[in-house]
Amino acid sequence: MENSKPILQAFPMSDSPLSLPRGFRFAGATCGIKASGKPDVSLIVSDHPVVAAGVYTTNQIVAAPVVLSRSRTPSAAVRAVLTNSGCANACTGDQGMEDAKSSSAQLAALVGCDESGVLVMSTGVIGKRLPMEKIRTGIEQVHGKLAGDDAAFVDAAEAIRTTDAARKTETCELALGGKTIRIAAMAKGAGMIAPNMATMLSVMCTDASITQDDAQAILTRVANVSFNRVSVDGHTSTNDTLLLLASGTDEPLSGDALAEFEAELTKLAINLAKQLVADGEGATHVMQIHVFGAESDASAEVIAKTVAASPLVKCAITGGDPNWGRIVSAAGYAGEPLQPAKVSLSVCGQAIYENGTPLDFDAASLSRTMKGQPQIDVELCVGSGEGEATYWSSDLTTEYVRFNSEYTT
Amino acid sequence: MENSKPILQAFPMSDSPLSLPRGFRFAGATCGIKASGKPDVSLIVSDHPVVAAGVYTTNQIVAAPVVLSRSRTPSAAVRAVLTNSGCANACTGDQGMEDAKSSSAQLAALVGCDESGVLVMSTGVIGKRLPMEKIRTGIEQVHGKLAGDDAAFVDAAEAIRTTDAARKTETCELALGGKTIRIAAMAKGAGMIAPNMATMLSVMCTDASITQDDAQAILTRVANVSFNRVSVDGHTSTNDTLLLLASGTDEPLSGDALAEFEAELTKLAINLAKQLVADGEGATHVMQIHVFGAESDASAEVIAKTVAASPLVKCAITGGDPNWGRIVSAAGYAGEPLQPAKVSLSVCGQAIYENGTPLDFDAASLSRTMKGQPQIDVELCVGSGEGEATYWSSDLTTEYVRFNSEYTT
Incomplete structure (x- = not known):
């Protein structure tokens, strides 16, 4: 095979x-x-x-x-x-x-x-x-x-x-x-x-x-x-x-x-x-996004799905870019309850945003870690309750676009 | 400038x-x-x-x-x-x-x-x-x-x-x-x-x-x-x-x-x-999607937005691919009222799907038309009422992915 x-x-x-x-x-x-x-x-x-x-x-x-x-x-x-x-x-x-x-x-x-x-x-x-x-x-x-x-x-x-x-x-x-x-x-x-x-x-x-x-x-x-x-x-x-x-x-x-x-x-x-x-078309990484602290499990799932679907987030995963602004802002437009001052985020175990405030971290080192791992773990707390959900998404690559836009009649 | x-x-x-x-x-x-x-x-x-x-x-x-x-x-x-x-x-x-x-x-x-x-x-x-x-x-x-x-x-x-x-x-x-x-x-x-x-x-x-x-x-x-x-x-x-x-x-x-x-x-x-x-990053076409026959204008807007956001539809526009299955199926998952047997679609003025049934059309000719035009007009009737809305979206190109995934610390 x-x-x-x-x-x-x-x-x-x-x-x-x-x-x-x-x-x-x-x-x-x-x-x-x-x-x-x-x-x-x-x-x-x-x-x-x-x-x-x-x-x-x-x-x-x-x-x-x-x-x-x-x-x-x-x-x-x-x-x-x-x-x-x-x-x-x-x-x-x-x-x-x-x-x-x-x-x-x-x-x-x-x-x-x-x-x-x-x-x-x-x-x-x-x-x-x-x-x-x-x-x-x-x-x-x-x-x-x-x-x-x-x-x-x-x-x-x-x-x-x-x-x-x-x-x-x-x-x-x-x-x-x-x-x-x-x-x-x-x-x-x-x-x-x-x-x-x-x-x-x-x-x-x-x-x-x-x-x-x-x-x-x-x-x-x-x-x-x-x-x-x-x-x-x-x-x-x-x-x-x-x-x-x-x-x-x-x-x-x-x-x-x-x-x-x-x-x-x-x-x-x-x-x-x-x-x-x-096996997603063109995929080079799997993103596992765990949202917790949501109002309910259903709410956590909507937020996780929204982050997972953002082309900007997916491109960041592709490039090993610890671009946390894309993840946090995607959570912000999911339409679910979220306490901006209680939002915290870690990527591959590295805390990078805590209670609405950016933390100092070694971006170059985290980028190297992301590039070397098949699965990128994203942990996002939205500070609204006890709900949680885990979601999996592929990244978005030029190969995906090439595969889906090439057309020959 | x-x-x-x-x-x-x-x-x-x-x-x-x-x-x-x-x-x-x-x-x-x-x-x-x-x-x-x-x-x-x-x-x-x-x-x-x-x-x-x-x-x-x-x-x-x-x-x-x-x-x-x-x-x-x-x-x-x-x-x-x-x-x-x-x-x-x-x-x-x-x-x-x-x-x-x-x-x-x-x-x-x-x-x-x-x-x-x-x-x-x-x-x-x-x-x-x-x-x-x-x-x-x-x-x-x-x-x-x-x-x-x-x-x-x-x-x-x-x-x-x-x-x-x-x-x-x-x-x-x-x-x-x-x-x-x-x-x-x-x-x-x-x-x-x-x-x-x-x-x-x-x-x-x-x-x-x-x-x-x-x-x-x-x-x-x-x-x-x-x-x-x-x-x-x-x-x-x-x-x-x-x-x-x-x-x-x-x-x-x-x-x-x-x-x-x-x-x-x-x-x-x-x-x-x-x-x-x-001016969308990497864009090579603008897709203008007009949804009509929806239950309300608001419903038409949700359907138009869903079609406009589908990476598969956007890749088809990039490649000049009259891949109508992607457009119709995107409308189908928008979560809005839609009569499958009354759905009709035209792309760049060419009717390709009518009342739930595929029409014969010259796909190679339509593809050439799509490739040569800056704006791709999509007309989609969903057969549920009188609502309508127009939405504009860029296409999705390898250049977009490259631009948003390249990261250098």
Whole structure:
């Protein structure tokens, strides 16, 4: 697997052996949607109907597969997740919905389940129809390759990539109530966005037993502190989809065991989310911004997001510039409660602004530190209360602009 | 006057002769705040107490001069506006306010007015104290140079520049009720922002007679459709200040004449605002985005601003890329009412998306058109009502990133 991005090496996938949950089979195949000839159709099938929860883009312009999958989750009877890369099937009008439904129906017949048991995801160019002839062949192919081994899981994760510089997978095992439970997750996204492309997609499979309601509630909370706390450029796509499939059939988790499961799922989702940011187009640093002393956690999140989205702040991170005026002023226009005389800031552990007053610090030394680190830690106190939030963002480089402004018809 | 930016030449100042309002004197001087040795202190003094209105940054982190001037407007007794460039006097704690007050007191003594008759503005580096010895000398100097001629006005406008590639002034004459009224305005700002710098500043002087209340109401409305509708990178500075001084002493304008005055002031403010965008750091195009069919004008403004702020849209404009998916999806995440099936879009007059469905168009031809034009017109209908708004933004170039990420201690 190629990985030519130095910054990505600082946010690697766990290097422990894969540990796949029982009850799922996986496959990836190439059906020719991508001109590059890379894998472009991915499938996950469960051995029996499983619990499924979904979190989707908040964009009002939503792709057909999002509309379809959203209508089918949460559920206790999902059998398959079909993903294609290379074409987002977004802004494709009524025809786009027909295409999504027809793919779903074809797969349901192969799997032997109701159409509502199939979830679909698409990622790639906006505004182009799915090449249905290729898709139909691809569905046949990928279904024929289903297997439960590590190689099949990796194939499935490879086939959802678009401009990602690396595959993104995480698996883990945890012991809950004397039993071993496994979680295996895959994600794609070169940041939240890609040129001409859209979509951050992720599927998390587990053999834990969870009720449909718990699965949906947990997934929403997990998304809120992981995938919803990262940004490359603040452009929310039309296709974003995060799914959780749970295949366990014994007594559903509850109480402490359920909380422990959620904590592990959260950790894993944050790891994947940070990999997305590190893989952000042109990124050379990940900025981790922790806002505290806010009126509420929600207020802290808005402030962190505003700082993370400022092109001036992002350029300062790129250049290793401890330009604290940009960070403090970005917090000031976030529209959230903030006590100017109580604002304090540190960057990479160096205090540089305290209670509204600049401190003396060695800017050249701090700049050297910033340049040498893959992750820049920003700690910002806004002096209004007890709320806090952590947010992750890529920096903004000339490479990002070049990648997104070069156009050749 | 140097002007090395091709895009700025497409948004020139009016080339009609300057026409200065009666009752004002101007001056610019060099007191050594800027290492470059360029003019850095600017003064406007009225012959008698005049009406003054102000509109200031909405950032909660505000510079000392903003706090001071804001407390002194609206007013019917202003005599002077003192501006320094090269130092923003922002995030400077209590000492910053002392420095602003002491400058204001020194000038009030020279002019022979109450301290509250002096307004102050600063622009430049955040977090550094004003060099008070230089400022004190500068105030003496610039006061000694006051004059009512065109050269003095130009000197005053030159001395408020920071990274601006060109001076920004506009003057006009209009006949209202048998009398000739003049407006002379200056502005600075390389977009809303500059590296390590802050501030968009503008002062508009007129010899019209306007009540204090009308002046404030008009200026607020003017700001809302001009300087508040432009963005280079969405980073609201700590120092933004817009002032209107009106020296007329006869019967205040009212009814149609007042409306005509406001219309002229608006036109002039929009011209200056577009010059700021064209002078945006690294800018090669101005995008004019007109959103219509929105639920309200306010809703249209939010959608237009969201599209204008999207780095992906800005990169597409840079590259002459008719990448409509980026524009439509940005509108979709603005959080305002939008009917996906009624969304339509045209770029440079070419219809490319209609009622939620892509149209066939010659993308190569449209790309050539976009590349050849300084202003890219985007017309976006969101199908929810009658609201509309126009917004101006610069594009995003590698030059912007280079300018804002290069750091040398």
